[in-house]
Amino acid sequence: MPCTTVSPNPQFASIRTARGNFSQEGLRGFDLRGKTLGVIGTGDIGRHAATIARGFGMEVLAYDVKPDPALARELGFRYVDMNALLGAADVVTLHVPGGPATRHLLSTEQFDAMKPGVILINTARGNVVDIEALLHALAEGKVAAAGLDVLPEEPVIREEAELLRSYFAREHKLNTLLANHVLLRMRKVVITPHSAFNTREAVQRILDTTKQNIDAYLEGKPINLVA
Template identity: 40%
Template sequence: MTLSKRRVVVTQRFFDEAALAYLEQAGCEVVIADLPQGQADGGLDHDSLAALLTGAQGWIVGHAKVTRFLLMALPHLAVIARRGVGYERVDLEAANELGRVVTIAAGGNDASVADQAIGMMIALGRRFREAQAQMNAGSWSILMGTDLYRKTVGVIGLGRIGRSVVQRLSGFEAEVLVATSRPDPEYAARTGVRYVDVETLLAQSDYVTLHAPLSPATRHTIDATAIDRMRPGAFLINTARGGLVSDRDLLAALEAGRLGGAGLDVFESESDPALQPVTDALIARADVIAAPHAGASTREGLGRTNMVAARCVVAVLDGQDPPAQCVVADGRRPAGGRA
């Protein structure tokens, strides 16, 4: 069957040739947005997005806000494919009501983000940033660090990325505590993790790493009260979502010497610019390892997520179902809702 051209707009950087070729072979006309250097689609306003997406049937999106107002302005847009796994910036209720499909790139960036979380644990424990700063200043004095080997690591959230972190921690012979709303006894028997409540996890862990989605229930999982429950000198890692941590409370705890350090790939200021001074103060600290929401941004990880998003777009435009684990809203169904 000869496919007619379907317009697909990509508002993400680093969209590789393999994913582009896949879309084109499926009969899609692909438009990659020419964003100014240093600007991501999360900074585009309604009018800019509407202009870019006029006439598009598919949209491969990064962090742009997908509002009801925008969807109503784009009646031909059938599928919104996130090149990532978070979807808090998408109005799922509106997507369902307006007959749209929203997908995520499930399974595409698990390994990349998990590697980053482990890397941050090691960098913090061994004080890499502080040691290099001292050497740059001419001092070769040795800073005493701490191992990840055989330490207790608390994992909050046990989705695909959380499980990838657990898998990597087995090589360090770590004791792994897990706080999750959906404990799996078979998984615990196979891996040796121990399910505990958040309070116990905080009190017993040398490293705490966050891998939960952001929701009203999980917002500020780590705040001043939670930090007070953590072991003195423990390390906090957040490669999930900025709102899981009260960055203001974290900064206060670091300034007071309450924690050993923090590894941060995400910040509250991403969604609340008023908190940018807090972010600036955090990333200036020698006991903070920071990255600009780059956990999934490896060549391999982006290649995988690009292809997952592309396959989801083609499936919907062909009138088929994307993989169930990728679907977070399907307004084609009478009941709609998350998969």
């Protein structure tokens, strides 16, 4: 679960230990059991996040523009409005699509509504979070830590399909583009290169689904329509 990578930050601990420093100072985290996870977006990924959190013994609250009461009963979570979720969650995880409707879904007003010391996880799309507002929330301690698999500045790898193409073409580098990004220099922020989905099995599922979509279209029976 992504929140286990930010509290405490294992990257910092590993680097420090490799340098011969075995101190535990600054590495104390917290148990997930008994904490509250706020899931924003209960599509396929969001519902899996809820399932995993329940396995850790967490209470799960969810917000979605199209609630699924049957799913909530099945997985044992509750739908609440956005402000209620933000005010109660110890960890907030985002699983919504990108686009105008979700741009800056979390901004200053939403960070102000969160409880102090919250952890934010964004594996959705970079523009869902107002980065300037997040920086202020981190600086003030409102957000204790953040795990970001996406950033607004991602100019190349915007969709999983583009990352897949890079396997067969050339490796895209974000290093130069993000080198001066202040978030990269913050110890309480873990940033990964839009790779949360990137397992052998997930890549194979994407390829299989793509082939099925093409075959179905050629047969005049399109599937998995999104519009």
